[in-house]
Amino acid sequence: MSEVAIVTGGGNGIGRSVCLRFAQAGISLAIVDCDVEGAEGVRDEVKRTGGNAEIYRVDVRNATEVKKVVDEIARRYGRIDILANIAGGSFYRKRIEELTWNEWKEVVDVNLKGSYLFCREVARVMVKQERGRIVNTASNYGVTGSAMRTPYCAAKAGIIGFSKSLAMELAPHGILVNVIAPGPTDTPRVMSRSTPEARLERAQREIPFGRTGQPEDIAEGVYFLVGPESAYMTGQTLHVNGGLVMV
């Protein structure tokens, strides 16, 4: 029987590529997203290639919804092998005095609280199984900071601290918790606010490799962190950024 993975934010961008990479490896997918249209598109892509996927519409900030959907997935498949928390985003570029409390909450809750809520519900299932893999998504900005992105950087740094603590708690149960930290990545959301020329100019200025990341680059890193090759790694952060940040 194939492994079962929950991918949050699976309807777009990096999450979509993670779904496609997992499906290629024969993993059954529970695609979680608030964007139903995006999620349906990814589900259909997966099914066209002979994979197995279902979609679940969830606001990752809502504890009741998260619990309900994790219960439903656990019942449907009888197991959850992998949780990839990809849902997130920086949403705003604002100086702190311009940022409203609601905007701050939105960014911190989607990125950090959403990961916490999914980890909490899925961990209950994985502890019973005595095995499981969790990957949370940070960012190079979680380590370096970035002007005009205070809540995003706080949330991403928070994800690293949270994931290390969870890794310690869950290690005795055979559950590994690691973090993927993408650098600047050409997702549709990012590209809608930029141009290929501007991205290339930035990459050549800042990134040793001279190009920005593709969602597929990140998906390979995530797949490594849920696969057999990383079986002795936990509490670690894998930076996939073409050398932009070396920690």
Add this chain to the structure above:
Amino acid sequence: MRLKGKVAVVTGAAQGFGRSIALSFAREGARLVLADVKEDGINGVSGEVASAGAEALTVRANVSDEASVLNLKDQTLKRFGRVDILVNNAGIYPHSVTLEMAEEEWDRVLDTNLGGNFLCSRAFVPEMRSQKAGRIISIASGIAYRGAKGGSHYAASKAGIVGLVKSLARELAPDGITVNTVCPGIADTALPRGHRSEEELYARAKQIPLGRIAQTEDIARVVTFLATDAASYITGQALLVDGGSLML
């Protein structure tokens, strides 16, 4: 077969991590150059590589000796005409508290562990540059970050590797060469047995979140990942493979 046709040089290939890395690469279709000062050891591993269906060249090499490293490069290019992957794994770990450490021992550890990385990387980089592709993977240690009583030279050499690797990653990125470090925790190899009993070695598992010391295959699998196309956008990074002992 993710490394089909690639030529990989592995230093310290006679035993431990080097042996497991070589065998893992062989199973992925790579052609191997096995380098070590221990000739019997690499001959044995060469036989294992052949059993896995891969080709291997053995070269007796001392990574801290410039002429020996140049010979390693020449032999490699003569036999295979190219090099795609370099694994800087050769290392030594004699035990001495700092105040009683002989200067000669300090030099030997730094020259082998850190200097060997420099010499081997320098030797193979021109070929990788001309190919506009290459992978350098250096084996450091969790001790680079946390230090070790009786191992100040070892810790200095391994932390030095992390700095060397980041700098090399920046220098070589424009040529499509990635440079990364794998940092193992305590492992089931000969190296820690130099200063620990079997009981002490396995008792360390209690302090490790995942509850066991590393097997050489745990490290080899991560090195293999870094050598494949899947890791082509990862450079300048240090991956701790230590069962959660350190989380940085």
